[in-house]
Amino acid sequence: MAEDADPARKSIGARRNPDSAEAILVAAEAVLVEAGYAGFSIEAVARRARAGKPTIYRWWPSKAALLLEIYQRGKRVDSPDTGNIEDDLVGFLKSLFSHWRETSSGSVFRSLIAEAQSDPAAAAALAGYSKGRHSHTGQMIERAKARGEVAVDVDAALVADLIGSFAWKHLLTNRLDEDEATLRRAVRYVVQGILPQSR
Amino acid sequence: MAEDADPARKSIGARRNPDSAEAILVAAEAVLVEAGYAGFSIEAVARRARAGKPTIYRWWPSKAALLLEIYQRGKRVDSPDTGNIEDDLVGFLKSLFSHWRETSSGSVFRSLIAEAQSDPAAAAALAGYSKGRHSHTGQMIERAKARGEVAVDVDAALVADLIGSFAWKHLLTNRLDEDEATLRRAVRYVVQGILPQSR
DNA sequence: TGTGCAGAACGGCCCGTTTCGTTTCATCGC
DNA sequence: GCGATGAAACGAAACGGGCCGTTCTGCACA
Structure with a gap:
C-alpha cells in the first residue's frame, strides 16, 4: 500500500x-x-x-487502507529495555496511551475499529496489527524469561489482555486518563501472576 | 424509547x-x-x-436507538447468587459470553460499538448500558463484602476490566471460545487480588 | 508517447423529510 | 347504544442531497 x-x-x-x-x-x-x-x-x-x-x-483500495496508513504513519511507540519487566511494561503502556491520547492516533484507531465491523479487509488489517503488537510485548516477556525474571511457561497473552482492558475503556469512554501509579499497579498485578516465586 | x-x-x-x-x-x-x-x-x-x-x-430517532432496542430485547443474562464470589462471577461470565456467542446479540453489540463511533447518542446509550452492567457486577462484589468474603475497600472496577479484556478480544477476533476452565482461571486471577488474605 | 494528475460527470444507494390517501379508534352528540 | 367526527398512525411514493465507486477528458511531465 x-x-x-x-x-x-x-x-x-x-x-x-x-x-x-x-x-x-x-x-x-x-x-x-x-x-x-x-x-x-x-x-x-x-x-x-x-x-x-x-x-x-x-x-x-478502500477507506480502511487509508485509515490504516494514517495510523501507522504517526506510530512510534517506545519499547524500552530496562532489564526489569515491570518497568518495561509500564514504559510501554505509558508510551502507547499517551500516543492514543495526545495524537490523532486514538481517534484513527477507533475509526478503524468501526470500519472493521463492516469491512472484512479492515478487520483483517486490524487483526494483523494486533498480532504484531502481541509479538512486541511477547518479546518483552521473552527477555524477562531469558533473565530468569519470569517462569518459562507463562502465558504472554496476559499482557495482551491487560492492554485489551484499557483499550476497551478507551473505546467506550474515549478517555484514558490513567496516571503512572494506576498503570504501575495494574502492571504489578499482572506481573505478580507471572513471577516464578508466586507460582 | x-x-x-x-x-x-x-x-x-x-x-x-x-x-x-x-x-x-x-x-x-x-x-x-x-x-x-x-x-x-x-x-x-x-x-x-x-x-x-x-x-x-x-x-x-436513529439507527442507534433501533440497535439498542434490539440488543436489550434479547438480553437475559443470569446473575447467579451462589454464596461464593468465584462461582457467581464464573456463572455470570458464562451466561454473558454464551449470550454473545449463541444469539444475535454479539453482532448487534459490535454494530452498536461501530455506530457509537459516529453517533454521540449511540455512544451515550452504550456508556449507560456499560454503567448498568458495572453496577450489576458491583452488586455481586457488595454481596461478597457483606459475607466477609472480600475486603470492604476493594475496587469493583477490576471485574469491569476483566469483562473489558474479553470484550476486546471478541471485538477484534469475533470469537469467544473460552471454556469454563479458562474462565475460572481468569476469575480466580482477579479474585486473588480482592480476597482479604491476599492483601 | 506513456503515465499520473485534477476535475467533471455518471448511475446507484441511502439518507432524513415531506406529502399523500387510508385505516384505526377514543370521544361526543344523538 | 350508536353512528359521525377528527386526531393520530399507517404504507407508499417522492423529494433534495450526499457519498459511493467508476469512467472519461484534457493537461503536465518525463
Whole structure:
C-alpha cells in the first residue's frame, strides 16, 4: 500500500506525485480529527487535499487502507529495555496511551475499529496489527524469561489482555486518563501472576 | 424509547400498532444478521418489515436507538447468587459470553460499538448500558463484602476490566471460545487480588 | 508517447423529510 | 347504544442531497 518505488513498473511516464500522496494523507487525518468518523468520506478527503477521487482510489483500495496508513504513519511507540519487566511494561503502556491520547492516533484507531465491523479487509488489517503488537510485548516477556525474571511457561497473552482492558475503556469512554501509579499497579498485578516465586 | 403507553398523550386517535413495531424489530435483527452492519440501513429494514420509513423514524430517532432496542430485547443474562464470589462471577461470565456467542446479540453489540463511533447518542446509550452492567457486577462484589468474603475497600472496577479484556478480544477476533476452565482461571486471577488474605 | 494528475460527470444507494390517501379508534352528540 | 367526527398512525411514493465507486477528458511531465 503506497510504496515509495514500484519494482514492477512496466515503462516510462510520469511517476507518482509524492506531494499529492502526502497531501491526501494529511487531509485525511485532518478530516478525521475535525469531522470525526461520520464525516470521514473519500469525497471530503479529496476536496480538502485538492485531489481527484480516482487518485485516492488508485493508491488506496478502500477507506480502511487509508485509515490504516494514517495510523501507522504517526506510530512510534517506545519499547524500552530496562532489564526489569515491570518497568518495561509500564514504559510501554505509558508510551502507547499517551500516543492514543495526545495524537490523532486514538481517534484513527477507533475509526478503524468501526470500519472493521463492516469491512472484512479492515478487520483483517486490524487483526494483523494486533498480532504484531502481541509479538512486541511477547518479546518483552521473552527477555524477562531469558533473565530468569519470569517462569518459562507463562502465558504472554496476559499482557495482551491487560492492554485489551484499557483499550476497551478507551473505546467506550474515549478517555484514558490513567496516571503512572494506576498503570504501575495494574502492571504489578499482572506481573505478580507471572513471577516464578508466586507460582 | 418506544414505551408501551404514552402518559403525555394529548388527544384521541389511532394507537401505535404493536404488530408493526414487532415486525420492524424482527426485521431489523434479521437484516443485521444476514447482511451485517454494512447492509443495515433503515431502508432495508423498512423493506423487509413491509413498513414505511416514516413509521420507523417516528418511533426510533436513529439507527442507534433501533440497535439498542434490539440488543436489550434479547438480553437475559443470569446473575447467579451462589454464596461464593468465584462461582457467581464464573456463572455470570458464562451466561454473558454464551449470550454473545449463541444469539444475535454479539453482532448487534459490535454494530452498536461501530455506530457509537459516529453517533454521540449511540455512544451515550452504550456508556449507560456499560454503567448498568458495572453496577450489576458491583452488586455481586457488595454481596461478597457483606459475607466477609472480600475486603470492604476493594475496587469493583477490576471485574469491569476483566469483562473489558474479553470484550476486546471478541471485538477484534469475533470469537469467544473460552471454556469454563479458562474462565475460572481468569476469575480466580482477579479474585486473588480482592480476597482479604491476599492483601 | 506513456503515465499520473485534477476535475467533471455518471448511475446507484441511502439518507432524513415531506406529502399523500387510508385505516384505526377514543370521544361526543344523538 | 350508536353512528359521525377528527386526531393520530399507517404504507407508499417522492423529494433534495450526499457519498459511493467508476469512467472519461484534457493537461503536465518525463
